[in-house]
Amino acid sequence: MELAERIARRRSSRQGGRVVVDRDHLSPVVHRPEPVGRGPVLEQLLDALEPVFDGELPPPVAVVGPPGSGTSAIVTALFDALNDQFSGSTRSIGTTTRAGSTGPVTWFGTVDGRRVGSPFSFYQAVLSAISNEPVPESGIGTDALRKRLRDRLARPNRRVIVAIDHHDEPETLDAGRARELLAPVDEHVTIVPVGQREPDDWKGTTVSVPAYRDHELVDVITDRASTGLAAGTLDHDTVRDLAAWADGNAHDALAALFGAAVLASEADADRIERNHLEAARADVPETGVHVGRALALSETRQQVLLSLIELDAADRPIREIATAIAGRSSLTAGTVKRFLYELADRGVIERVPLSTSDRGSGRQPSTVRPLFPTVVFRSLAATSVQSADRNDSG
DNA sequence: GATCCACGGGAATACACGGATG
DNA sequence: CATCCGTGTATTCCCGTGGATC
Numbered sequence: 014m015e016l017a018e019r020i021a022r023r024r025s026s027r028q029g030g031r032v033v034v035d036r037d038h039l040s041p042v043v044h045r046p047e048p049v050g051r052g053p054v055l056e057q058l059l060d061a062l063e064p065v066f067d068g069e070l071p072p073p074v075a076v077v078g079p080p081g082s083g084t085s086a087i088v089t090a091l092f093d094a095l096n097d098q099f100s101g102s103t104r105s106i107g108t109t110t111r112a113g114s115t116g117p118v119t120w121f122g123t124v125d126g127r128r129v130g131s132p133f134s135f136y137q138a139v140l141s142a143i144s145n146e147p148v149p150e151s152g153i154g155t156d157a158l159r160k161r162l163r164d165r166l167a168r169p170n171r172r173v174i175v176a177i178d179h180h181d182e183p184e185t186l187d188a189g190r191a192r193e194l195l196a197p198v199d200e201h202v203t204i205v206p207v208g209q210r211e212p213d214d215w216k217g218t219t220v221s222v223p224a225y226r227d228h229e230l231v232d233v234i235t236d237r238a239s240t241g242l243a244a245g246t247l248d249h250d251t252v253r254d255l256a257a258w259a260d261g262n263a264h265d266a267l268a269a270l271f272g273a274a275v276l277a278s279e280a281d282a283d284r285i286e287r288n289h290l291e292a293a294r295a296d297v298p299e300t301g302v303h304v305g306r307a308l309a310l311s312e313t314r315q316q317v318l319l320s321l322i323e324l325d326a327a328d329r330p331i332r333e334i335a336t337a338i339a340g341r342s343s344l345t346a347g348t349v350k351r352f353l354y355e356l357a358d359r360g361v362i363e364r365v366p367l368s369t370s371d372r373g374s375g376r377q378p379s380t381v382r383p384l385f386p387t388v389v390f391r392s393l394a395a396t397s398v399q400s401a402d403r404n405d406s407g
Numbered sequence: 408g409a410t411c412c413a414c415g416g417g418a419a420t421a422c423a424c425g426g427a428t429g
Numbered sequence: 430c431a432t433c434c435g436t437g438t439a440t441t442c443c444c445g446t447g448g449a450t451c
Binding site for chain 1: 430431432433434435436443444445446449
Binding site: 132133151152153154155157207256311315344345347348351352374375376377 | 414
């Protein structure tokens with residue numbers, strides 16, 4: 014990130030309130046470089062990856078944990094750090110050189126399954142992880158990308174360990190498919206599926222991540238708040254309440270914290286008040302989805318969701334909602350309707366049957382409501398649309 | 408070296424049909 | 430039966446890329 018951009022972001026994050034000091038430190042979709050209270054799991058994962066230190070490919074290992082247990086955070090942090098150690102030098106040097114064409118190279122890459130649904134985008138993601146040069150996002154065939162991957166990887170002493178994050182979520186490319194696609198470079202690749210459960214008929218080892226215990230979650234929240242919020246905006250009792258409420262789920266805790274901070278800022282308050290926190294908690298659905306799911310959607314779909322939030326669509330039939338949203342976008346009502354059904358199918362929003370009293374004949378319509386934290390989403394989606402091409406970090 | 412253009416992937420859109428409902 | 434919702438899929442559109450052509 015360039016310095017000017019850093020400053021601009023810092024400025025904009027301070028506008029409209031004295032509560033938030035740094036949004037990134039608070040955001041539930043930004044991972045910390047040093048995960049809090051996860052030492053034992055990190056050690057287990059390092060054990061499983063041990064062969065890497067002898068210049069060999071480790072056997073496959075799955076990382077498994079309940080929602081909000083920090084599986085993504087752990088793998089992201091560890092792989093970033095390992096990457097710095099193993100290929101950092103070639104990375105920072107090689108702007109134009111065909112870096113490291115002689116010596117052994119080991120890469121650690123993370124593929125966000127939420128953003129990868131097709132073979133094309135999978136190859137694109139893997140190649141990006143192991144290349145200094147930008148990899149085309151379109152305008153080229155899938156076969157061409159597969160060939161590039163082979164060219165780059167199928168040589169002695171080239172290794173890549175690929176984490177497939179969220180491999181078991183709907184609509185993402187699962188681990189089995191990933192292995193199929195990597196078959197041409199099989200001997201140079203280890204996959205590390207990361208999710209809530211192991212892939213079907215899993216043959217490798219498994220590292221289990223337990224849900225956070227209350228006091229661990231308190232530490233996580235405190236850590237975020239201490240750098241993300243202005244001093245004195247949150248007292249310790251409130252943190253403890255929040256941790257207890259979130260019941261071991263760091264996503265829910267951070268979503269509520271971030272939401273409360275946004276609401277406090279919007280109210281131009283000096284600190285986070287009880288009502289901000291209550292509203293923010295209420296905005297985190299009990300059986301909802303990670304806000305990252307919504308933020309991984311294409312820009313148009315995010316626009317649709319933003320309109321849906323603004324609209325206050327409760328008790329209105331889908332057809333009507335679609336027309337209203339289409340009115341404030343460049344999309345057709347038919348397309349928006351299509352999107353809404355599709356988003357409901359994916360579990361990002363929920364269809365709620367509408368008990369119609371008015372309409373006479375015909376099938377009864379339903380309405381939709383978001384299943385993700387809307388305050389967090391509208392705050393983060395707004396900025397990611399502005400700088401859409403900059404943020405590629407899941 | 409500059410320009411053109413065919414190609415490919417993915418998003419947007421259209422459309423048709425099955426099913427629920429009065 | 431008429432009507433409208435919900436869904437699967439065919440078709441069209443858009444646009445970046447990279448090789449062909451001049």
